[in-house]
Amino acid sequence: MVKPSGPVTGTQALSTINPDHPLPRKNRSSNSDGRTRLPVAQDVAELAGVSIATVSRALNEPEKVRPATREAVMKAAAELGFVLNSAARALSTRRSSTVGVIVPSYGNEVFVRALSSFQRTMRAAGYQVLAASSEYDLATEMQEVTFLLQRGVDGLMLVGGIHDPALYARAERSQVPIIQSFSLSDREYCVGFDNREATFRAANYLLDLGHKRLAVVTGTRENNDRAAPRAEGCASAMAERGLELSPAHDLIVSSGIVAGRDAFSQLMGGPEEQRPTAIICGTDEIALGIMSEASERGIDIPRALSVIGFNDSSFSAVLSPPLTTIRVDADEIGKSSALALLNLMGAKTMVQVTRITPELVLRGTVAPPDKL
Template identity: 45%
Template structure:
């Protein structure tokens, strides 16, 4: 047996091989396998120039890193999980899109699940994501099953709540009661005292319940009450907004303004008002919440509360990336909402 050290031959890319490995990528990029590994794992020690060469080599060789092996070596999967109440909700979709773009730019993959506003489903989805080894988690709201909070604490999993504020947990959101109260006060200042609310489902939904509470508080501050027959809960769909508006218009006395829990409900309310022969805002005012893309193009354009959903997603990504990489973070990131006045709300007509 020879005492001479073995000579390691430099491997050249073998495009015809059935499998491509780290050595092939390193050879084509002109760097060591260690550098390739650092580049693929997002090490800040790798320069942008070298990273570009490694990524170009991966593309040319159709090389896909072995996620399982990388997770074993780094104890990270570079995967973030997100559980939202509904994929159908345009506001959540905008936030998730911004979240994914930011994570993708940092080399992370996003897995999204929906709970359908069911705490038990949310718990099951989070358990599934944890079993897949996610590095961080995004949730919506501050109300969850106790078992979910225990699971997150047991796993020491970085997570952030969105769309509301929390007195305990990391959060990126706003005070829903204050935002809805601003809309109610705007209508009150216009002279409305007969105000109805079409809300989203409030069970397991602190955002919807907060908005109803904000309207109620604004009315009570001026000696008024929110009538039970003018407070209707519906899922966040255009068709449901129309059904709710139909119920409100069938009441013995018609309100002069309807505050909707989101723009989709308001869209349906506008459709039903028009179908009933009413002119908005001459006969009845209608407002929304979120300021989705279509809000400015409704007939009439919708007065609503603007929520920067893309900012929520982007800041959530930055927070989770910082936590995963042990960088300092702010526990509370409050997002600014604002009243957007368009043409769907005006002063009430005088009652004869």
């Protein structure tokens, strides 16, 4: 499990001090036998000149306390070295001020960007984020969800719509809402985009330029409802024009740059008249691998081969040539998922499906085919 660090906020509640980081002696009170003790709520109340109940409200439900009183309580708590603890708050309010996120992989930049945006939004609302990676394995994801539920998270964000059915039942029993991200679903609350439509548009752009032999290369399609629709989008665009996506041009590879290099070797190893003139990739990393292998073999991109990536990763614009790619606004997905989950946890009504529109970013890796 990964628990991103962040400042403790006023929405979290009281706690004892971590013994590994004891308070300075001047901030500690003394027992009758002369031993020091950790400050408690009563000490804060006495210093701030308020009741213990007011201290509790100021730290647990600050919106219910006048600003001046809240400031006095926070100042007294800081002076005494009194710290806040979400565990104590969870016992009294049945809310932990934590939410869980499970992504398929930390190796995909788009998931990391979405997670960062999600965390920023949640932190601003007073929540901490516990994150984990499933590595595209449903059993691993179930283990992580079980752990998060045992930790008492108030909500969950999951990627995609393929999950163990028992996961939803377990979350429902715990009364923990789930928001789905990166793909669309009529069954669950979700923030995502139409993966099929994204590559359908990209394929049509290539076909309009005169390409007839397209290829598509994606990562694993097992437990992944994003990769397969991307291949389907390309095939559908070709079918509408009386063309067929050859099975030899529809590849499933492992993720990463090396996988892209291997894919290039498979696609370009046959007779020239059978090779694709354009390749749509399921990720920018795969596209980078294809570009790298093409460069080593002296194949000019885009004159001899057009390449389109997916995600608009941070390196895409600085490649030579710059990569044409399908941009997914990962920051918006993360932010919108956080806001949607906050609404669900607050029992507020919300739109069940929030649709994000991908954008085809034209750069330097696409051109009309040199030879048809």
